[in-house]
Amino acid sequence: MDIEKVNSMDxxxxxxxxxSVTERCPLIAPAVFSQRPFSDLEDLEQHFFAFTxxxxxxxxxxxxxxxxDLAGRELQRGELSAESQREQSAAGHTSLGAAERLWLAELNAQYRARSGFPFALAARLSDRAAVPRERARRLHCPPTQELNSALGEVKKIGRRRLADLLGSHATES
Ligand SMILES: NC(=O)N[C@H]1NC(=O)NC1=O
Incomplete structure (x- = not known):
């Protein structure tokens, strides 16, 4: 899909x-629509990020x-969005054993209790071993730094989802 096609959409x-660029946030795409026309993928992406x-x-x-949550209840119940399912699957979360699942649930709960929101990480850029390691590390970061890290991960997720939609290649940041 090219940017002309995007600009021609109603x-x-x-x-x-x-x-779906920003997971289950129904307000963002309608707001970004007001910013047309977009010059290219990067411009479109910047409008999504600027909103947040x-x-x-x-x-x-x-x-x-x-x-x-990563490896959380929605995954167990088959209630993830298609994008999240793909991402969590890429990080090996669909093939966890019971003990690993419980351990991750405990880390999720600890993180959520401390920060007030779920642990966010671009699962496609991670793997089964790195996810708990990163979560354990970020549990100890100061709250402002952690909010920024989490929002940075949301951008990485959105960048890749946009690139998938437009059939282009996202960079590693
Ligand atoms: N909690 C969290 O980061 N969830 C997400 N990460 C990702 O790559 N896809 C998601 O749904």
Whole structure:
């Protein structure tokens, strides 16, 4: 899909196609639609990121709360979005043993109790061993730093989802 096609979409089509760029945050794609025309993928991406960057802290925390836990209840119940399912599967979360699942659930609960939102990580850039390691490390980061790290991960996730939609190659950041 090229950027001309994106710029020619009506509101309904735009939201259908790009509504999943930020996990379960139904307001962002409709707001980004107002910013057309986009010059290229990077420009489109920047508008998605700028929306979240401009939110007050409570709104940024809200964006994070829309994310399902990694290896959490939604995964067990088959309730993840198609994108999240693919990402969690890529990180090996669909083939965990019972003990590993319990351990991750405990880390998820500890993180959520401390920060007030779920642990966010771009699962496609990670793997089964790195996810718990990174979570254990970030559990001890100062809250402001942690909010920024989590929002950075949401951007990495969105960048790759957008690149998938537009058939282009996302860089590693
Ligand atoms: N909690 C969290 O980071 N969830 C996400 N990460 C990812 O790569 N896909 C998700 O749904």
């Amino acid at each position: 509101f309904g089509e735009f939201v259908d196609v790009f509504g 960057d401009a939110l007050p802290q409570s709104g940024q925390e809200g964006v994070l709360r829309c994310h399902p």
